[in-house]
Amino acid sequence: MPNENPLLSPSTLPYGLPEYAAIRPEHYLPAFEQAFADHTREVAAITRVRSMPTFENTLVPLEESGRLLGDVARTFYTVSSADATAEIQEIEEQLAPLMSAHQDSIQLDSDLFWRIRTIHEQLVELDLTPEQRYLVVRHHTEMAHAGAGLDDPAKQRLTELNQRLSTLTTQFEKNLLADTNDLAIVFDDASELDGLSEGELSAAAQAAADRGLEGKWVVTLTLFTGHPYLSSLTDRGSRARLLAASRSRGSRGNEHDNRATLLEIVRLRAERAALLGYDSHAAYITSDETAGSPAAVHDLLRRLAAPAARNARREQAKLQALIDAEPEPFALEAHDWAFYTEKVRAAEYDLDRAALRPWFEAERVLQDGVFRAATDLYGVTFAERADLGGYHPDTRVFEIHNADGSPLGLYILDLYTRDTKRGGAWMNSIVLQSRLRGTQPIVVNNLNVPKPAEGRPTLLSLDEVTTLFHEFGHALHGLFATVTYPHFAGTNVYRDFVEFPSQVNEMWIYWPEILASYARHIDTDEPLPAEVVEKLHASEAFNQGFATSEYLAAAWLDQAWHSLSVDGAAADIDVADFEAAALSDIGLDNAVVPTRYSSTYFAHVFSGGYSAGYYSYIWSEVLDADTVEWFRENGGLRRENGDRFRGRLLGVGGSKDPLEAYRDFRGRDAEIQPLLERRGLAG
Template sequence: MRNLLFTVLIAVPMMNLDAQNTNPLLNDWKGKYGGVPAFSEYKVSQFRSAVDVAIADKLREIDVIATLPTPPSFENTIAAMERSGKRLSHIKAIFDIYSSNLNTPEFEAVEADITPKFSEVNNQMYQNKKLFDRIAAVYKSAEMKKLTPEQKRLVTVYYQNFVREGALADPKSKTRIAEINKELAGLFTKFSQNQLADENNLYLALQTEADFDGLPKELADAARSEAKERHLQALGCIANTRSSIEPFLTFSNRRDLREQAFRIFVSRGDNDNANNNNATLVKILKLRAEKAKLLGFKTFADWSLSNTMAQKPQRTLDLMLSVWEPAVLKVREDVAEMQKIVAAEGNSFAIEPWDYRYYAEKVRKSKYDVDANQIKPYLQMEKLREGMFWVAGEIFNLNFKQVYDVPVFHPDVRVWEVSNKTTGKVVGLWYFDPYARKGKRSGAWMTAYREQSRFDGEVMTIVSNNCNFIKGAEGEPILISWDDASTLFHEFGHALHGLCSNVNYPLLSGTNTPRDYVEFPSQILERWLATPEVLNRFALHYQTGAPMPMDLVNRIEAAATFNEGFSTVETISSALVDMQLHLLENPEIDPKDFEAKTLYSLHMPHEIVMRHRIPQFGHIFSGDDYAAGYYGYLWADAISADATEAFTVDGKGLYDKEVAKRLLKHVFSVGNTVDPEVSYPLFRGKKSTTDALMRARNFPIK
């Protein structure tokens, strides 16, 4: 390994200088705000050479740290590691933006080549014995007692990360772990590309005006626009993404077309074509199981949870199953109400998965006098974005100002400068990419292009929110559903977690927390959407400009827990299947058979399918971040529900300034500088329980 590394490094300087003169990806980010990506200068063809140079740079930097003749110290080892690899971090951020937002056939080929290289550089770093020996020396040194709490935390995280990735393994195991990591990286890319291909290439064509029956105007307009964009000989097109399929399933009066749309969506990655993901995901599971054993763990789930709040798989199962039974009972009650409406309409069919959203809307309207089509005219995406900014100002004292001199990667993207309202200090940039398009993965997410830090000079964060809202007719406002509005606030919560970060070291910054804690800040921010303060100011009718009537606001509040059974079952079934997959010691399975048997054992209501079926479960098969970790949404929501009661039960309401100050101080600003088991009770005054979660979902508390 040492000789190979030396050979690579002495061969690099000419290529480095040459590439740096001609490849914009290798340039430092320049301009205001501590520098920003120069998106207008980048080309897909530049990635291969840029990544090679940046990897060589990082390997050189860590080799210098590892071979220093001076004794290991926090400054020359740990702080030096925080300084290393900046160029590679910047290029990786751009690469990930292309992967998620601009994925073309040209980029797919580049992605397949490059992704394993990121894994290789991590392997070389984590398996560098001299480097680990220095980190371990600092971790066990007398100097630790003199360090600040944040520095101690940083040393501990570095040490634990290296151990977790095999730094203490024997040489033979290290070699095999490196091989597995490289192979997994390629399989993750293959899985993602297959899923994206089925989303891009499969769709439901609407051939006649009758096919539009029941669709709200904005959904019908979007379908017509989609058909034109795809150059189809059809009147309309429902794209194979959640943002298109779910509204269609909710409103279409055509049961036959609802079934077609449903089957297209749930079959992604599971079709008899080149994009079938079943063989790929089984390979991933086998490699993960093998890696876990090499690292000294019984299963991949045990390894994956070793650096989380939950720690052990059984704790996650206990939580999920405690919520599962009341959720299933609630679904049974809701389906019975739906069947009454089916009968009243003169039909005798049993509710199927493609009927659930459609009849749930009818029950909601009948039971609470709340009609999604009555709400939607008040939910303009841009007004809700303004509402998010207002909430951020009220809770975290932030101000957002749109700027026009920052390069963007697509014309749809806009940028805001974020500053402290009191001091005027700029704390970061927020990029907003709201619309669906070909080559963009489905769903919604937050990304940090650069982490906040200050140990080596002030570095402000750059974050983005990316969504998949459907563009309507030219010049008309984008109207979104209540669920989409909740998602908008959720992802903005992640962005605020990054923008509020106030730490010294990038590894501990922003959202770099344990996986089952990171969803807590985003989930609690959803609570502000339904407040009268937001709805009265920003839920304005797109035609009249009138605020949402208080009567409707009150009815929305009364129906707040309606359909919680469905959403809970849909999500937890995915989380339970994820955990069971990764508890397998020998995952030689047929995915479809495993999925069916696992759900049968749980008494899964046949009217609902998993939110993410196994062959399209990108959270767990496009990377390791959420593998054996999808439970984290429920885990974090239990914390979020408890934290909400700090405002609504123990405080003066969701706009209580004192509680908000504690939330900022102990949650949103601290990143991973403090163990969540310590920081959360500092905010709340006690540890969280599941009682608040059960109350929030209107489930009985045992």
């Protein structure tokens, strides 16, 4: 009965926040079963209508349909990403093919597609608002793209492919989480961690204690290839152990090996693309993105790769020269790069980034940095709601109000790493805003900051500060999007546009009044010295050869895998050999600059939503860098600027073509020159 399952009754909490304290794992599958049945019945009611299709009798009820399924799914997947216990993982594995089959039953419904296609064909004649008109276009495009126009045998095969892929991508993520946890490095002596701060040592000791290893230290791995501690550890052997563990994930020949899984994913994605009429999965994906084609993506990546690789080689030569001057010189290796980069940074800019942590206490960064920038720019205010609980004790809930005092939504922050949380950082929505449904947004930010021992402050690295501002940019997008139809809510935009608002929000990290507000010493409250700020600005392009190369290498790997034709993907492929050939092809095969993600732990593309789309970060950064120029030209952190950016870009959600929205904001298309200058590639 509904009153026995909290997922089947409307939440009594503000904004519809799920009552996580009452939800148990055994509630999820029955709730999904009910939600699938409800959604199927709702869509059937649309297709049974005997009158000719109209916007009111087709699109409106379609947007109303599936509400329970959306609520249950967002509630569950928030937990499965951030607190994936063994029980939750088992549910997710069972759910993956069921969810895929249900989605196909809706997206491939011939009767529904006929109704939408009929409306689409009459679109010019219809009296609709711009948002309604675009809704028709997007539903028609997305159903056609999903295969709704195929014949029945092709649809049957497509459904089989989608179900199998959903199982494989879930398995990939499960394998990666398990192998990442297994490969956490245990250190027996604190001397092996020389160079880490007191707070970092405390976090390593706490991680060991949590695993029952009292008196030892455990360093957990990050999602990407490198690790923040590589820049500080003085023990070369410790650095080597850390990087080797990171790079071996998913390829050790154990039960968590991801090589066979990813190869099957690549083969099935290529087969699906061919079934849908495309040469490759990359062609299929980019056809409904702003890029339009793999050729456009490849052109940008190749244009940037050559100068990035040259810059990385110049940086490498500087590092090697520093090592050659030591009493016992050696050849630079990948695990040495970050450590000696900091030495060069100190020599050239008199700047030690690791020593900046005492100025970046997490609570102050959040309240006086991230929140203050949003308040100054958009007028929104934040109040913590200790009376509202999230899905885990570490979560914190904040209520947000607009400048006029009207309620906007809820923001949930989940800062710390744990073994049940997947790696990386992300934003997701729990409740979507919609005028049609009368709902307001709830968004979540997840990071993976090591948690210090009880009573110790959380001191962030500059990279972690950047991540917090970045993810909060996604959160603002999810909070500010104000649309009628849930299809357009929040960050429901093209994948290669979705990173743009988050990247723009990073600009406030160094904005003078914001930096002066949050970057204050934990003990003395002294602001970050002006000379240090000047050095940070002076060194912004420092090490960009490495940073750009490692990113481009990963983006190119994604394109290489997903540009395979169905015949090419069916070949006998050795994963390591394929990677080496792909990186050689684009000139990013420098052994001391490893790709940011190798295939076996490339969660973005093999278990996330970025398959053939990891290029999105650099693609969006073209818009971002151009937007930063606009803010600087127009006085920066001013309410008028924030209102324009919110109203013309963030506020439209997915209800408008994103490049059209950008032109409306900027007055023209974006230019690439600001990006080239930012990354030191202009020459």
